[in-house]
Amino acid sequence: MKRYILLYAVVALALNACKKDKNTGEIVIPADPIETTPVSGETQPSSANIVYRKLNIKLGYNKHIFLDANGDGTTDISFSSVLIMHDGKQHLYLSAYGKTNSGNKLFVKNGEQLVNGSLWAYPFNKNELIEPTEENNIKWTSNQQKASIVSIVSAGSQTTVEGLWANKADKYLGIALKINGEPYFGWIKLSHETTTNEIIVSEYAYSKIPGGEIIAGEK
Template sequence: MKKHITLALCAILLIGACKKEENILKDPENPLIPIQENNSPVNGTRVVKNSIVYTQIDQELAYNKFITIDADNNGKNDFYFTTVLVGKDNLSHLFFQASPVSTSGAKLMLNNSQELVIGMWGKAIDAGTQINATTAFNTIWSNFMIKGMLLDIIENPAQTKTYDGPWLAKIDKYLAMQIIIGGKVHYGWIHLSHIANEAKMRIVSFAYNDVANEPIAAGQTQ
C-alpha cells in the first residue's frame, strides 16, 4: 500500500512539474535562463494621446539585471532586456541586449552590417525618424532568434575597460519595435540612454501607434 501511495505522489509531482515548465520560455542562446512570458513587467506612467500610447518607465539596466516590457499592457511580455558575459580572445565582453519574447510575435530593428559574437547591433535611430514596414539600408526587422546588442563593455586581463556599441555615450537614441495586437502589426520605439564610462544603461520610455500598420516617429508621444 505504501509503495502505491509513493508512486501516485511521484506521478502527481511529475505532472505538476511538466505543466509548470510549459509556462516558462527559454532563451535559445542561454537555455539555462528561464524567461517567463508573464513575468511581472516594469511599472510605468501610461498616457494615451490621439493614437499614440506612451509609457515612461525610467529603469536602470546593469550587470545581472533582467527587465521585461509589456508594451500594450495585455498581461503578456513583449520584450526583455538583460546582460550577457562572453569571453573571446582573452577579453571579456559584457553585452547589454534586447530581445522580443519568443511567443509575442514582436520584432526589433537591427543593424545587419556586422555580426557579433552573439546577435547583431541594435539600430540606434534619431528622434523624428519614421518607423514603418520599410527598413533603412543595412537594417532588418528581427524576431527573438537574433538578439539586439546595445552596448559592449570590454575588459582585458589588466581589468582595463573600453566601451563599444551604438548607444555608447548616447542619451537620445531610439530602438524601433513592432508589436502584435489582435493579429496586426503596430509600430513603436524604445528610448534608451547611456552616459559615457558608466557600466549601466537606462530604459527611459516606449510608445507605439494604436492604429495598426500606421507609422510613428521616434520619440513621438502624441
Template sequence: MKPTILNQGPAFSKLIKAFVFLIGKCKANKVFSQGRIWAVLPVMIPFLLSSCNEDMDAPTIVTINHHVLKEAYPVHRHQTYLLDLNEDDIPDFSINVMSVGFDQGVREYFQINSLRDSKVILTNEEIAPLTSGLEISEASAIEGSSWSVFTGSMMVRTITENQPDQWSGPWAPDGDYFVGLSVRVNGEYHYGWVKLQADKESHAMFIQEYAFQTIPNLRIKAGQRK
C-alpha cells in the same frame, strides 16, 4: 434650464453682421413695416443655431499610448527589464546584459531579445539607434536596416584584467536614443519605440519611456508621444 451659448466663431460673427445689414436695408427701403421686421426672426434662428457648430474644433483622437517610467530603470549584468509595449500584461521584449567569457576577460553585451512575435530594427545584427523624429513603419527608418525577430546588441563592454574597460557598438557614445519596435496584435503589427540612455560610467543602460501606436500598420515617429 441653462441658456444656449452660441459659438462666437468667425462664421457666426459674419452671419450676425449679414443679418443686421439685411434688417437695415429692409428698413431703409421700407420693405417691411417695423412690426414685420421681427417676423423674419423665426426663419433666421435655425440658421444662427446651425452656425454654432461650424467653428468648433473637431475632437482630438489619441492613438498613441505613451508611458514614462517614474524613475529611469537601470539594466546591467544583474538586472533585466521586461518591456510590455502594448501593456497587455505579456512581455514583448527583454532588455538585458549577457556576459561571455574569453581568454583575457569578459564581454558584456547590452541587448534586446524579441519575445513572442515582436520585432526590432537591426543594422548588421546591432540595434539601430534612432534619433527623435525618424519614422518607424514597415519600411525601415535607416538605410541598410531591417525588422528582425532576432536578438540585437546595442553596445559591448570588454573587461580585461589591469586594463581600462573598452566600449564598442553603435550605442557606445553616452547619450539618449530610441529603438524602433513592433508587436503583433490579432495578426497585425503595431509600431512603437522605447527610449534608452547609455551610461558607461554606471555600466548600465537606462530605460526612460516608451510609446505604442494603437492603430495597426500606422507609422509612428521616434519620440512621438501623441
C-alpha cells in the same frame, strides 16, 4: 576608476558562466534570465492614436527588464545582460529581444552576427520615421534574434564599450508589437549612462493603429 573596479568585481563573480566548453572548445552562451513580473510603466498624456508610458529603469549586469508594452500582463520585449568570454576578453552584452514566438520585433543594423547570435540594435534619432531604409541599412530582427545595445569589454586593466549606442543619450529603439496578428510600430527611448555603463530605459510609445507609422519620440 571606481566604475572599473566595480565592473572587474562583477566579471570575476560571473566568470564561471562564460568559459568555453571543454569538449568542443565552443563558446558557451548563458541561458536567458527567468522572467519575473513584467512592468508597463506609467501612462502619460498623448495624442489620441498613441500609447505613451514612462519607465526610467536601468539595464546592467544582472539587471533585467521585462516590458509588458500593451498592458496584457505578459512580456513583450525583454532586456537582459549576458557575460561571455571570447577573444581573450570578457564581453558583457546588454541586449533586447522579443518574447519567444510572440512575433514582436526590433530594428537592427545589417552586418555580421555577434558572438551571442545578435545584431547591433539601431539607434534612431528623434523625429526619424521608424522604417527600414537602404540608406541606413537596417532591418527587423528575425524570430528570437537579439538586438545588442552595447558590449562592455574588459581585458586586463582596459575597459571599452562597443556598439552603436556607446556614449549616446536619448536615442530610440524601433519596435513592432504583434497584437491580434497585426504589427503596431513604436519606439523605446534609451541612453548609455557612462558613469556606470548601464542603459537607461526611460520611456516608450507605440501607435494604436495597426501598421500605422510612428516617428521616434512622437507622443
